[in-house]
Amino acid sequence: MTAVDDAITAAFRTEWARLVATLIGGLGDWDLAEECAQEAFALAWRTWPRDGIPDRPGAWLLTAARRRAVDRLRRERVGAEKLRALALLDDPGEPLSDNDIPDDRLRLLFTCCHPALAFEAQVALALRTLTGLTTAEIARAFGVPEATMAKRLVRAKQKIRDAAIPYRVPPAHLLPERTRAVLGVIYLLFNEGYVASGGAELQRADLAAEAQRLAALVVELMPDDPEAGGLNALVLLQQSRSATRSATDGALIPLEEQDRSRWDRELIAAGLAELRRTARRDRLGPYQLQAMIVACHVTADGPGDTDWARITELYEALLARVPSPTVALNHAIAVAMRSGPEAGLKLLDELATTPGPGHLFAAARADLLRRLGRDEAAAREYRTALELTANDAERAYLTRRLNEVARSET
Template structure:
């Protein structure tokens, strides 16, 4: 078989199967680092084996067996060392270590998300570990998602692993009655997986469909697991409404299309209907949470027959509520975009200039790109050009960078 075809098959299996393979290997390895090492070795061995034998019909199953065998062999070779390592699953006395203590959670990947979101770990560590282990993201990709430098993120992940080892934190699957205590962290992780796929921070494509689909699968499983949790329904609604536009976000030639340029007739109407039903359910029964408010914002955009007919005043009110519920600089920046439509670009520019002092947005290319667009609309063209250049320097996604470069080139001399 051609080596290029095998490399592509391994890459596809990494995108699609990493989380399932790792989660299944964790049960056998019972140690976080060992499981990750065995899975990485399995992917390396797949290159040689698939060249000789051909790509198997079920690459995920092949990789899982290969990784689990490595874990079992490691246990046989290093029983004494293994007793000094933090166990991911600590069986009760008399239990078979291979038994599944978490049958309440039907998806191995979601089970691993819950274990990574152990309350003894800081929220940033929970999120970073989950993105690394469940999604297989690189340190650089995770750093982009958190708006920090790669060395900072690498240190954060290392500290989290050291805490697991030093404190001997047992990663047990919590019983159903304890799941709500970890729900917010889990929802945050799933949302971050989705946003990382919806607008890929790096690479040649605008969307990483594997991450989007993985997040949707996890959200659906969460809703089935906890059907009474309004924020779980809200998160699924938010993702469905955003993803309904997937086919219209780029032109046939790969060019980025803004919301105002997208063909709304091509949006996924069944997915929108499902999302709107979930939004209505999430908004009933008390004060809405941050995911319900974001889903409501997405619903306003989705229900507008045209971009010009969007209810910008309603959106501004929803963003005001969201900013109080979730005081994030990214939320504030998105609110400024809505202010530009409701009150004009000058009012929005003042808000964006205030946000420019926030160090959390120092590497966030959407800040200078938003500022550039506002300056362009105000006919401050030299300042707009400088802002576009700043955004281009920070942007590592090729589709978005090409869009920014075309905007810069279109400015009059």
């Protein structure tokens, strides 16, 4: 990559959320704000190689986006009020508010998660607007078709426009009513970083690191919220294994094959300490339960020492709170590890008609069938999983397993 490529990539990572949020604040129009921000970056790709990288990329991009918005508004004759608002958007270096929220990105997340919208709409809109995730990536995170997610986003934006919902930082006393959605955004952002929904790499380290940073900031802001602590513990414990989850060729390494001596003990200690602190609040929620499950893995000396009975109990408690296909799938896997592959397959068969994580469901069935020595059936499931996943690291792992059972067939 050239220096210009690096500069624009860095600017997108650091400035996109602020740019879009600032434009929304002035325009009150989400689609126009995103379009003008995209056009500003497109202009940067055309002109920075010729004119050089500006001293203040964020200011340059805001000026470019503002000019595009002014041109569009003048052509569309929508009135002077929005034009006057845009005239005030000169310096993206100034904070959006003197609110107590200590970080620009976190401040924008709380702004985006307006309680007038349904929970899923808040989370999806914040992911789309502030993290750079595509509609397809957000749809995969929610386990719905891309077209369904696109419609949800359109409806959310329409409601904001029709109801004249203001885009501004909430006062401190209103933060708790938005915290659940903010945690949801950070959780799904981390999930996309932990296992990318597509592409060449298993992990997107930049997204995972940003989610880790934001989770820690929410705990600083709201130390008495047990689920904020639970999410922070979950992210720390999951991140402790990140260096061991991919082989040198990029293929996924499953948990049972990872080199546990390379797990980050400092992150494990920090995650366990956070989990103990938040558990004392005596209000157990989904993020705490997930952190407790991961804690069982990272504290086991080896795969054979894992307390699968405890993990199964925790998944049952989680399933009672979050009855989703993904949780049910993981519960079935835990049952298989505790009681044998046949017990897990029985639960998976009960889930077969439930819409859910397609390639993960097929991969789980394939693994249990492989453990039972039913190689022909396992091969069919591995092929199905390969058809459904877009992540090259997962594909490499599934291909290896498929080749193993295919050799056994012959």
